Amino acid sequence: MNLLLLLKLTLKSILNRRFTSYLTLFSICISVFLLLGVDTVRKEAKHSFTNTISGTDLLVGARSGSVQLLLYSVFRIGNATNNIGWDSYEKISSHRSVAWSIPISLGDSHKGFRVMGTTEAYFQHYRFADEQALRFKVGKPFSAVYDTVIGADVAEKLGYQLGDELTLAHGVYDTDFARHDDKPFVLVGILERTGTPVDRTIHVSLQGIEALHVDWKTGTRSREAVSAQQALEQDLQPTQITAFMLGLNSKMEIFRVQRAINNYKKEPMLAVLPGLALGELWQLIGVAEKALLIIAVFVLLNSFVGLLTVILTSLNERRREIAILRSLGCRPNQIFILLASESLLFAIVGCILGVLLFLIAIVVSQSVLQGYGLHIPLSSFGPDQLKLVAAVIGMSFLLGSIPGYRAYKQSLADGMSIKL
Amino acid sequence: MNTPRILLILMLVISPLAHSDKYKEVSWDDLMPKGWIPVVPDEPEFFEGETYDGRFETLPKIEMAPIVKSLNKQKIKLPGYMIPIKFNASSVSEFLLVPYMGACVHTPPPPENQIVYVSLKKPMVTQDLWAPVWVSGIMKAQVSMTKFATAGYHMTEAATEIYDY
DSSP, X not given: OOHHHHHHHHHHHHHHTHHHHHHHHHHHHHHHHHHHHHHHHHHHHHHHHXXXXXXXXXXXXXXXXXXXXXXXXXXXXXXXXXXEEHHHHHHHHTSTTEEEEEEEEEEEEETTEEXXXXXXXXXXXXXXXXXXXXXXXXXXXXOSTTEEEEOHHHHHHHTOOTTOEEOOEESSSOXXXXXXXXXXXXEEEEEOOOSSGGGGEEEEEHHHXXXXXXXXXXXXXXXXXXXXXXXXXXXXXXXXXXXXXXXXXXXXXXXXXXXXXXXXXXXXXXXXXXXXXXXXXXXXXHHHHHHHHHHHHHHHHXXXXXXXXXXXXXXXXXXXXXXXXXXXXXXXXXXXXXXXXXXXXXXXXXHHHHHHHHHHHHHHTHHHHHHTTOOOOXXXXXXXXXXXXXXXXXXXXXXHHHHHHHHHXXXXXXXXXXXX | OOHHHHHHHHHHHHHHHHOXXXXXXXOGGGGSOTTOOOOOOOGGGTTTTOOOSXXXXXXXXXXXXXOOGGGTTOEEEEEEEEEEEEEOSSEEEEEEEXXXXXXXXXXXXXXXXXXXXXXXXXXXXXXXXXXXXXXXXEEEEEOSXXXXXXXXXXXXXXXXEEOOO
């Protein structure tokens, strides 16, 4: 009885019990998919989040909480509690300890993408991943009041070209009863893909934000509409911004400047170190992600228990089958291999299906994931994931030795005749 | 006793002394010059009284806390907490080392001679940010700001170990 013949027998035996085999396969496939999914999402989430900001010494906003400030100012998740005054920003950003500063203003959106008002300093000083700067795929930064620059995802999803007009909406959700229709913006630049929330952002100048809201000072559209042209003639000096980023001349001064901003008597502000705030965010999420991983592992164990149950219960019915094999010259240790390879076969096929399902799911859910700031490319299935799959297959072989051993012992005890 | 034997004994005796690759363990107190009394910083003055007219040059210089020059170019080992400055998704390559973490706001932040800017030889995979570490490296005590470096304590070629306590 050579190995190939044994394997063919295993296969035929499985196919004989087709329905239960499919169910077991399905359960393994789903649990492998779940395990891969949870592991990849948590790795990529951490990766995406940490890569979003680099080289910024302090993030400053209205007084709220450090994680909240990080989330709304850098990741565009959640909302600011309050704005901060322009004079506070000027006083702080002009201090001798400050090398550069980027003011930002949030609160508008366009077709589900957030609008951010800022200055040219953003394109000059903002860094992400390993100190990478923003690059333009096409076009240039804004210069006129109604110019806009969009990120790679916005351009891809909405298919905009240079020169196209965009109508922005007031608030985070874009519906046609709250749009600034009278003041369309012109696309002058598209940024290269960064893998960060920058891709999902529409950038305009601070003056552009002021112009948009010239007739919204009451909180709703004013009776006397101010046209786009008329707005240009008004004073568009911003009076407030939502947050700003600071780069200091000396890293040693970070704590001193941070403390001074937090204690600033004229306005309640919060200054955070992005590295620490990210660490805090991960502490919060860390518990949840570990729990998810443990659950995924338990789901996998559960499927294996199911698989073993199926094989072990079938063992009783197959005693005659095994006795026949013995009579044909099959040795007891070959019976062991027969049974052990069954669970291995299930595991291999289940893993392959699980991986396929996982890859399909990545492709299908790209846009949903990006809405959460997650950038999961197909390449995220790499050597680490393969190690997981290998571990699953290895475990199945170990567990498969249980029915294998039982069959081995039974075949020894039974001999050629079965005592049922 | 013949000459080779004497030489061998001499070598055996001298070799442990020649092994001077040890890092000297220092404490945070050693980073402050003896006799220097830390000053309660006057924080409200940091931004008050300044008006916006470009880069501000005439504000009286805030005295930076003095450093111990004899620590320059020394191989030292110091425990502390990391505040990541240069990091990416998997590792930290540069951080500020401070004596305590998450302190209450009753006290001001540590003075400049109680902060060390550490540059790791090999980026460290971030595990627990809040775990204290031993940092060993070559200390640079820079008295004043040059074109290439800011003043204060810098540690280069550093490596970290978990601090057991």
